[in-house]
Amino acid sequence: MPVVNIRVRKLLRLLGVEISLEELGEHLASLGLSVEETADDVLRVEYNPNRPDFSSVYGVARALKGFLGIEAGSPKYLLKKPRVKMYVDNSVANVRPFIACSIVRGLELGEEELEEMIAMQEDLHWILGRNRRKMAIGLHDISAIIPPFTYKAVGPEEVKFTPLKDYRKMTLKEALAKNEIARKYASLVASYPRYPVIVDSRGEVFSMPPVVNAALTELNPGVRDVFIDVTGTEWDKVSQALNILVAAMADMGGKVEQVKVVYGSRVRVTPEMHPGKMLLKTELASSLTGLDLTPAKAAKLLRRMRMDARVSGKRVVVRYPAYRVDLLHPVDLVEDISIAYGYNRMTPQRPASNTYGKLLPQTELLEKIAEIMVGLGYTEVHNLMLTNENLHYAVMQLDEERHVRLANPATRDYTMVRTSLIPSILFTLKSNKDNLYPQRVFEIGDVIILDETRPEKAVRYKRLAAATAHAEADYTEIKSTLDELFKLLKLKPSYVPAEKNSFMQGRCASLQLDGVEVGVAGEVSPTVLENLGLTMPVAAFEIMLEKILR
Template identity: 35%
Template structure:
């Protein structure tokens, strides 16, 4: 979940109601903005990714104001007459096909406003915009720009401008190679022969989306008029981002001028701050939240959450504001009602339907096996399912085989799934040579192996005895006792496999099927794990016990 920083004074000013700080903190929690840290007026909030309109102080202030009956979104349109146009060149289709834009005039942005604007831009980039791949936002000083603008893709060699934070003119290649942002986001433009560029009528470069803006058009505290663009690969995402930016900034004043974007013959006007309709059946409120609410109450609660509403027969028609990204189903409106009521005001209830609780068959068998092993004096241990080939193959001298292997491990120690447990117990013994002997340990757990290309899960038991003297029959007796106490009769047949010692190893046979191996561990394998004591070991598959 994203975290954002806001300032309490700024928040109070934007809310505009006379609320005390405790009320504000409680309301933040109720609206899914969880205060993580409070230092003076500086508050760090954990917000949820379904409410991008809460990624900045302005949206949160609006949410709280609405919660206490204050005003919601109001859009003041700019009355000037000069239209702003962006012409989209067909060259961008292969690179980054869509652009939306808005102009905000007559703003007065203080330092905190700029901080919030940049934070909102960054949080949208890392979440909804998939690190700028799906969408990227540029904000510029409108007074440094001369419309109409052109959105075009050019070969990197033909691009020349001073990127933000630099003092030299660079071409497209250099920007990706030399600037910090260029290095960070170069992956988005990799393998593209042309890079997108936003230019004004005088040839001034505004930005090279999604990498960097130009130094020439940057926003300062003196900026009064802004132009915002969002370019990307998905119209739904970039429209949402623009809506959120515009509606947030307008919480601080200013007037909106829409921008005309032209794709060949198609002309669209952005942003479209339309409320989106969803019909909410009253019966859904009852079935989801278990609440019996009368229609007037429902209307009041939905208004409290910023929706426009109209009552109907058995349902409510809801228009959600254009900054809400999360209302895609009527159940999303039920959540808003629950939030408006407050979760802790809803009475918990125990379901009256009787059901039967029961363990898996496998859990019962495991419990039985574990109890018997404990009875034979073994200490239970548990090791991770994740292991590595050094332990599972090399040290135990076992053949290479297909193991489920991680493509993106975070540590080579944990890079494959185990298909047997014994090597992990030998590793465990090797890590505990300083503890008193005898060491009798076992693990009963799952393993994953590959059969016909598909992963299969099986439950295994592995047990080892390490002592000054350990012989085959010491561990063989454990196997015999274990199965005898589960009323199973097993047989032992001579066998050889690593890491066991030839001539002192048998396979365990149950009802004619091989289910495991028991024997002494070979000296070479012992040395590989740093063990200086003989070890008797067994491993068997418990799956056959589940089939009865």
């Protein structure tokens, strides 16, 4: 969960009222925020990621003003007409196509304010930007650059600039390899033949989104006018982030000025800050909350949550501010009504029918299987569903089959979703090869199999896999385990000789029930053991539990 550090004295100054620390904590909790820690007049407050406008003390103060009745309705922000242009070159279309900009003038930035802005920026990067993949923000001292500006993509060694926290000019390629900040995000652009940059009218590079800004425009205490660029791959995320930022900076005392963003023949003026509109039926709100709500009562509670609301017959016409990016459905308005009314004021109601929950038959069977395996001397393990093609296929001596691949893997270790449990079980043994033997482990877990006949194009199945590793581990031992397991499940399997590349020839069997294959068992091939660095013999099995559950 994201955290915002709130200086109590600043929050009270923004509210314009005196509130005890205890009362303040209660009011924050009512808004869905949790005070995790208090130290030196600073509250460490955890907030839900669906409310990125809470990423600054200004957003929290704005909401509290409404909740406490200090102000009501949607805040109004005056946007000055644009005087600066940002030209967008076609070269960024296939790299990072969207950009939105603004200028906030007349700020009084001290160390505290800069610290808050940077913390807010990073929270928005995580919540809306998915760690800068979908959206990234640049904050600049506009006095160091000369408009108009241009957003374009250039070759890795075509231009030079001095990255933030560095002391010399370097090419974009050098920056990705040598700059401390750029190295963290180099993977976001490294695969492209051209990298996005923003330059001023002199050709000076002052940003390399989403990687690093230039030292030229670094913000320092005393800066009064700030230029904001927000770039990304999704326009909605870009626009939302800019709206949240400028709302907070306007509450800091800044004057927001729009920027003309020129996409060839198309011009966009940003930030747009257009309020959203939604209709709410009071019958829906009453049925979900249990409250006897009239349209007038619902409108009053919504105004308390910093929205404009007016009654139209039996419905409420709601206009909500642009920074409320969490409002997607009338149910979200009902949630705000509940918060404004107060959950602690609601009278709990018993359900109309008395029912008692119980485990599904499938779950009971899985628990029984786990209990049997533990009784047979096996230790239960849990592995991640994510793995990689090398471990899943090459190490196991198997031909690669169709599987679910990750579009943007964070690491080479996790590039796909597993289709079998045996590689995971053997990797567990590899990770414990220096521990005492014998080692006997099992896992009941999920695999994902592609299926074009399903709407989701894939199906999740439950599997059981087990392995025994010690000097005398063999097919006889693993078959004895299976015999006992099936006996306790009151099933009679048959063992049909089979050949699998992962197992030794002549030491592998297909498990069948009523002529249907439900699994495989055998002694693991020496080649596979060598690939894993295992020195002890290993016997293993895997059962398709979905076929037993049927």
